[in-house]
Amino acid sequence: MYTTTPLPIRLFQLPNTLAGDAAITMILQSIITWLVELVLVNRDLARGGVAPIGFLRQPAWRVARWFMFLDRDGNAEGAEAGSGTWTHWARFLMSQVVRAMVVAVVAFVVLWGPAVGILTAVGVSNGGDWDFEKTWTPQIFKLVLGGVLGLLQTPAFAAFWLVRAGWALSTNEGIRSWS
Amino acid sequence: MKWARNPFFKPAPGPPPPSGTATPSPTNPNATSSDPEPASEPDTDTDLEAAIPRPSSSPLRPAELEPTLLTSSPETFTEKSTPPHLPPAKPAEVKEGHRPQRPTPRLTAHQIFYIFVLDGIGAGVLSGGINFAVAYGEFFSFFSFLLSFFSLFPMYRFNPSRPTFLYLLLYLAFALLIFSLLSLSLVSSLLFFTYVPVYFVYTSFHTTTYSFSPLFFLAPPPPLFFGGGGGGFPILSL
Numbered sequence: 001m002y003t004t005t006p007l008p009i010r011l012f013q014l015p016n017t018l019a020g021d022a023a024i025t026m027i028l029q030s031i032i033t034w035l036v037e038l039v040l041v042n043r044d045l046a047r048g049g050v051a052p053i054g055f056l057r058q059p060a061w062r063v064a065r066w067f068m069f070l071d072r073d074g075n076a077e078g079a080e081a082g083s084g085t086w087t088h089w090a091r092f093l094m095s096q097v098v099r100a101m102v103v104a105v106v107a108f109v110v111l112w113g114p115a116v117g118i119l120t121a122v123g124v125s126n127g128g129d130w131d132f133e134k135t136w137t138p139q140i141f142k143l144v145l146g147g148v149l150g151l152l153q154t155p156a157f158a159a160f161w162l163v164r165a166g167w168a169l170s171t172n173e174g175i176r177s178w179s
Numbered sequence: 180m181k182w183a184r185n186p187f188f189k190p191a192p193g194p195p196p197p198s199g200t201a202t203p204s205p206t207n208p209n210a211t212s213s214d215p216e217p218a219s220e221p222d223t224d225t226d227l228e229a230a231i232p233r234p235s236s237s238p239l240r241p242a243e244l245e246p247t248l249l250t251s252s253p254e255t256f257t258e259k260s261t262p263p264h265l266p267p268a269k270p271a272e273v274k275e276g277h278r279p280q281r282p283t284p285r286l287t288a289h290q291i292f293y294i295f296v297l298d299g300i301g302a303g304v305l306s307g308g309i310n311f312a313v314a315y316g317e318f319f320s321f322f323s324f325l326l327s328f329f330s331l332f333p334m335y336r337f338n339p340s341r342p343t344f345l346y347l348l349l350y351l352a353f354a355l356l357i358f359s360l361l362s363l364s365l366v367s368s369l370l371f372f373t374y375v376p377v378y379f380v381y382t383s384f385h386t387t388t389y390s391f392s393p394l395f396f397l398a399p400p401p402p403l404f405f406g407g408g409g410g411g412f413p414i415l416s417l
Contacts, residue, residue, distance in 0.1 A: 002314055029306060037298070045279055050293045054282020139314040146310025151303030158298040162290065166282035 002138040009138055011119055011130040018138060022115045022145055027104045029149050034100035037157035045165045052166035053159070067099060068164055103156075107149060115145060 002009055002016065009016040044050045058070060065071050122137055123130030132138060283290065 025310065029310075033302070033306070041298075044293075048278050048280045051280035051287060051290060052282040053286065053290065055284050055286075139311055142314035143307045143311035147303045147307030150306030151299055154302035154306075155294045155299040158294045162294070165279070169279060169282050 002134055009132040009134065010126075011116065011123055011132070013129050016138075018119055018132065018141060019112075019116050021138075021142070022112055023108060025142065025145060026107045026111065026149060027101070029146060030104035030107055030153060031097055031100040033150065033153050034096060034103065034157055037154060037161065038096060041158050041161040042165070045161065050162065052169055053162045054166040054170060056163050056166070058167055067102065068160070069095075070164075070167070103153065107153065111145070111148065115141075 007015055009018065011018050012020075014020070041050075045052060059065055059068065062071075119132075119137075119141065120130055122141075123132050
């Protein structure tokens with residue numbers, strides 16, 4: 001992407017903006033990681049590849065309980081959209097992506113400032129903006145940013161599903177598989 | 180707070196349906212009104228999420244959880260953890276070794292490995308690599324990257340007037356690599372785009388009525404988390 005572009009690479013100005021790239025990377029990677037972990041970790045949990053975490057207490061805060069899928073009224077909305085319809089899939093996906101976006105906002109708040117700060121130190125100051133060569137700063141920046149994001153987010157997502165499965169199995173979700 | 184129900188989970192068990200008026204199950208397109216479920220068999224496809232109690236009414240404390248987890252057999256555990264409105268658990272349908280493990284009372288070494296090594300360092304390296312590749316360029320830029328990398332070493336340096344044996348060997352190896360990757364992607368995409376439609380058509384054929392339902396290609400989503408099988412794409416039917 002940056003190696004072959006004929007346009008200048010700068011920190012803030014379009015078209016090749018590293019600060020904007022960092023923001024987009026955080027949002028997209030949060031969503032992609034969330035969805036991948038949703039499938040992978042729950043697959044491992046369902047097959048017994050990893051044990052759920054069973055020693056944590058459920059949160060009492062309403063927002064936290066919403067985030068962890070804890071207060072769901074099964075009868076209220078199950079009737080209007082039957083389990084397994086296309087709209088049901090879409091709404092489920094939306095409910096997952098919304099949580100991934102919440103994580104993306106947190107990641108942005110934590111990581112975007114330091115990322116831009118480090119880039120200002122690396123780039124060449126040019127009238128309020130910073131210029132970069134085509135190699136290797138943008139590439140290494142993306143490498144480090146993606147690596148740090150993955151290193152921070154993915155364990156949290158995996159632990160999220162392990163903890164949630166622990167609560168679920170301790171109540172009745174595993175009723176069919178237990179006996 | 181209202182929000183979209185999780186379609187990976189089965190709907191909540193209502194009152195037992197009157198015999199002979201069973202409705203088709205959304206996750207099983209083969210179920211029609213002509214084959215009602217046996218009334219004697221309890222419906223254990225419960226809405227797995229609906230019955231997680233609030234902490235105010237029945238808090239899940241480690242002090243209460245641990246003795247149950249550590250001392251009780253699976254049968255007593257299930258009985259204790261089953262809310263009173265639910266029917267008793269059905270005998271095992273899941274194969275041994277393919278069912279969820281019990282929640283652990285403390286963080287085990289395997290969980291630490293799973294969370295921080297497999298999903299931590301592994302995911303970090305993978306994400307970093309993907310981001311680097313996106314920033315560097317696309318597939319054929321990777322080729323030029325390899326060439327430029329090898330051109331750091333004089334013996335591999337490209338010299339059209341005097342092509343060395345090593346350079347030719349490397350060039351052939353890269354060409355072979357690219358060719359095989361391209362053909363692999365071609366073959367896999369062909370397999371994918373034939374297998375998926377065939378699978379959807381195959382699984383949505385009603386063996387009882389010998390017919391397809393309308394919109395059969397929109398197969399119902401399979402349960403993902405715990406419990407039952409069902410139709411849908413096999414990669415997601417867990």
